Amino acid sequence: MSGDADDERIFLQSRKVRWSILAAYWAVILLALPLWWTTTSIQRLSLPTSRVEDLSREDLRFPVDITLNPSTGVDVNALSVKLRGLINARLGPDVRSWLNVNVHPNPVPGTDSYVLDFDAGSQDSTVKERNLTLAGDGSSPSKAANLLIDLLTPRHTAANQQKIAKYSPRYRLAFSLLNENAALGKSALGWDLNDALSRYLFPTLQSLQLLHNFTIESQVQFHAPLAFDPTHLNDSAHGLTHEDLTVFVNSAEWSLSSSASNDPVLHFVLFVPSIPHRPLYLLDSEGTPMKSNAFILPQWGGIVIHNFSPDMTSNLHMTPEHLEGIFSAFRLQLFTLLGVPELPKGVLCLDDALPSRWQMDSLLRQRSLENVASTTETLHSIIKLVNQIENMPVKEDVKGDIQNALDTLELTYKSSNSAKSALEYSARALTLSSRAFFNPGMLALLYFPPEHTYAIYAPLFAPVSLPLLAPVVREFIAWRKAKRAKQKVE
């Protein structure tokens, strides 16, 4: 460092120039830092966490108004008070959190309330539209209360609950006529599906359209072999044990639905056994044939096995008349899969087509509740995951979907006096929240362990940092030395 004083005299070596060159380099680096920071960080918009919390604490509560028909000659005022007390006492607290039953002695204008009537001359209780006519003269409010509770909050058995398909605004119904082996003859080579559908299923689908949009597809297969051999019974008959039923669908060889859309599919299969396997029965646990020829695979669909009569001589085209029994099985399977509640024991429906208004209303309420629950759950999951996984981007569209879902959820709560619009809003909220969750832009960046990051950055930055840092230190030492020398001189 002895040349320091000489260096000062050369322009290029003057301290000022050296320092300004150094400062220029550092200025570029420091100015570039914000750019580097913004380009490498992930856009993570803040989510409306507190609003999600607030909304999920709210309950969707359906008001239900029941009017007594005043023409019955019963003391309606006393009965309505009694019924209201009984119903509210018998509903569990968990049900009361979403159902608010009110019994009025006289019709309330402007509400579509349920009407309760009594018919002393009748044996059976009947429902028609939103009317319920009870057998008896109204002297037993306890029975009436129980029946109303059963109609308003139908119980699904645990087993039935498991069969219900997940709610979806759209379903594809795939009808398949499968001949085990049509080459052996005496098989069903075709079916009048359109006629059968419009006769037996469309009235039902029409009512269910409040909940779901249905697309229907169908096919006929002539060779749909089983993957196992049915149990041979004594009298040339064959049987399917319960174990066989669980593996009945030969998915490797039957192609049952097209992959045209992403909607969930419900399958309805009419299976015609080949001649050597006819008749084919379902067996109970003791191995004796059962009367029923239909079974259901939870959330998947229903299967009906159809044995043609032995005196059939040739191939057959199935007419709507042939299909009537089969389609009533399909319809019951559809009801089970979609979660349409059953009417309580001893109640008849006078409507033209099932499901009745009462069933529809309670299904709408049930599905709305489910949708609201899974919407809030999805929103919670998004917030939790975004907090948990720090390199998950949250962009404008995700935030927008979440906000729209919350708005729609609010509308659902507000429209709870109409089960139909509550369902529409809740379905929309569910779709929006799922879309937010599944937003392709939410894919978290891949994780790299810190070692990898060093390994990538170090070869680039370490060599660059050496010549940048070393002169700074050197200049500093030189400056200090110079200062000290000056002091000594003084």
Added chain:
Amino acid sequence: MSARWGWQVSTLVLFVSLWLLQALANGQTHHEQARDFFNKQGNGNHTNNWAVLVCASRYWFNYRHMANALGMYRTVKRLGIPDSNIILMLADDAACNNRNKFPGNVYANPGQGLDLYGDNIEVDYRGYEVTVENFIRLLTGRVDPSVPRTKRLLTDDRSNIFVYMTGHGGNEFLKFQDNEEISAFDIADAFEQMWQKKRYNEIFFMIDTCQATTMYSKFYSPNILATGSSQLGENSYSYENDRDLGISVIDTYTHYVLEYLEQINKTSQLTMQDLFDIHDPGKMRSTPGVRSNLFSRPLNKALLTDFFGGVSQAEVMAEEDIKSHVMSSIAEKVPRPGAGEKKTKALTPSAVKMVALQEPLSKGDGIPSATARAWTGAGLVGLLVAWVTISATR
């Protein structure tokens, strides 16, 4: 004097560690792995089965990895998972490779006994579509709206998923087509996202690669059973060479698993425990591992067909229910509970409203060590700078 030096060095360290900090900030959450899981009763309550089979290698000399995946494909299909529920990711460059002496065929055994390629193979992600991003998108469901049904995992909370991966891997990573790699953290996070969205009931994760067990060591979501072919520091080896093809045709671990699965049928009652009992380090030339602490069922109660097979529930409908449902007759008798009248369970909001997972995250012990590593690195660079400066000034 020395105190001043210390101060100088530490300012340098500060500068250098600026970029290190950014790198660290990205990685931290992944160490939050140890977490008590939400205890859901996994009681075999599934209604559908799915399989995701990934062969992460390409090129002819990785023939055996394709054979591994195709062998699994054949097995799950044979045991009843429909093609629509199997997502097969395969480079698919073995069967029609120029070097393949048996064009259009893939064999997993020397002697060309069983053709795995066959005429009914549905490869969903082929060739260059087999990427880490596609795999993560597939699992999390974050796919583009235009992606067809065959490339989607349309599962729900009643789905059991079998995930099989094979390829070249190492400690906590698996290579995808010699181009990129997926880390154990990525899969663990993907599974957590699936769990949060209720996209599975149970997952069975199986991986055949070197140091395979490290790949499932980071999982933290409930109801996952995992197994792998080899421990940390161990290689997984191929099983046998085919003299005609001049290449090894299958990996040892997969070979023995497939051999075992070959004996079961759709209604088999064999359990996961039975499968894990065949793990034999001597025979398999590596030590297979099992991780069951996230799995809520005892292994001897979990059937192999719960994951390898199709659905296992069916219910016969009562004849009178159907009869009563005949239409067009007014005042029809309407169905009674009939056969399903065993247990009634009121559908209450508490049953519908699922409790959201709200457990606080407990930080794993990964962070201190990572920080220490980062500071050591920064310190080293600082020392280097100091040394250069000093030697230059002298």
